[in-house]
Structure formats: C-alpha cells, structure tokens
Amino acid sequence: MNKIILLIILLSGGLFATAQQAHTTKNTRGLKANFSAPVLAAYQENAKTKIEDFYQYLQLLSDVSVSKELKNEISANVFSLFKNKEVLMQDIVSNGKNSLSLALFVLEIANTPSLKFELGEITSQQVGPDSWQTTYTVAVLNDGKRKTLNLAQRVYLTKDVKTFGGNSKEVWQTFLGEIE
Numbered sequence: 001m002n003k004i005i006l007l008i009i010l011l012s013g014g015l016f017a018t019a020q021q022a023h024t025t026k027n028t029r030g031l032k033a034n035f036s037a038p039v040l041a042a043y044q045e046n047a048k049t050k051i052e053d054f055y056q057y058l059q060l061l062s063d064v065s066v067s068k069e070l071k072n073e074i075s076a077n078v079f080s081l082f083k084n085k086e087v088l089m090q091d092i093v094s095n096g097k098n099s100l101s102l103a104l105f106v107l108e109i110a111n112t113p114s115l116k117f118e119l120g121e122i123t124s125q126q127v128g129p130d131s132w133q134t135t136y137t138v139a140v141l142n143d144g145k146r147k148t149l150n151l152a153q154r155v156y157l158t159k160d161v162k163t164f165g166g167n168s169k170e171v172w173q174t175f176l177g178e179i180e
Contacts, residue, residue, distance in 0.1 A: 031130065043157055047134065048134070052119060057078045061075065082177070086102065089102055115140065116140075122135070136151055152179070155177060
C-alpha cells in the first residue's frame with residue numbers, strides 16, 4: 001500500500017507539472033481534449049485514493065474511542081477532499097435514499113457509533129467537461145447489520161491559481177463531489 005501511495009505521489013508531481021505546462025487552455029473542451037489518456041488515468045487513480053481515504057475518515061469519525069479534538073481534525077480532512085460543504089451526499093447510514101449536505105452527513109457519521117465501511121472496486125466512467133463519474137459498492141456495517149449500496153460519485157478536476165510568495169501558478173486538483 002505504501003509503495004502505491006509513494007508511486008502516486010511521485011507520478012502526481014510530474015503530472016501536475018506536465019498538465020500545467022501542456023494544458024493551460026481553458027477547460028471548455030473537456031477533460032479528454034485537455035489531457036492525454038495516461039494523464040487523465042493518473043488523476044482518476046488519485047481520485048480513487050481520495051474515495052478510499054474518505055471512507056477511512058468516516059470510520060474514524062464513528063469510532064467512539066477517538067477524541068473530540070481528533071474528530072474535529074478528521075472532519076477538516078474530510079471537508080478538504082470536497083470543493084464545498086454543501087455538496088449532496090446519499091444518506092448511507094439510515095436508509096440510503098435521502099440526500100444530506102456534506103456538513104450534515106459528517107455530523108451524522110460522527111454521531112453514529114462504531115460504523116464500519118468496506119469498499120468494493122472503484123471504476124471511473126463517463127468523462128465530462130470537468131468531471132467524471134465513479135461507481136463502487138460500499139458495505140455499511142452498523143449494529144451487526146450489513147447493508148450494501150451501489151453508489152455513483154462525481155469527481156471534479158479543476159484548475160486553480162496557487163500563489164507562493166510573489167509567484168502564481170495554475171494547478172489542477174481533484175475534488176470529490178456528490179454521491180448518488
């Protein structure tokens with residue numbers, strides 16, 4: 001697992017530089033037009049890692065042995081995976097049919113003790129102008145009950161301007177989006 005993370009970090013550094021230099025055009029033509037297939041595949045792999053991290057964070061939020069201070073840090077990490085706190089999430093804890101804002105979803109997870117999550121294979125598909133859809137299954141274990149859901153999650157690739165001292169640079173970043 002550590003080798004995979006290291007490989008992703010090394011690749012993403014080179015990919016960010018390549019993407020920034022070779023693809024400074026506006027993203028109006030779509031991701032497939034702006035990025036080569038291997039570069040886009042690397043961003044999609046990075047997004048899969050973010051989805052895995054997301055569910056690990058949720059499990060930690062639900063752990064009754066985790067301190068309130070650490071849960072606040074974990075919540076901040078969850079929010080950093082998304083563009084904003086108002087993105088809609090499928091309520092996977094109660095019935096899996098209602099939608100909640102990310103902020104309410106995180107609060108619900110933190111107030112539901114001892115949840116466990118098991119992710120199935122994550123696949124990327126339907127590349128659009130600024131995003132793609134990922135599909136996966138997640139098994140939610142709650143009070144000895146197991147519920148398996150088939151989910152679709154949007155992942156966004158956005159170009160942001162980052163300022164470092166007096167220098168500005170455009171960087172591409174992946175953000176998780178709504179879960180349906």
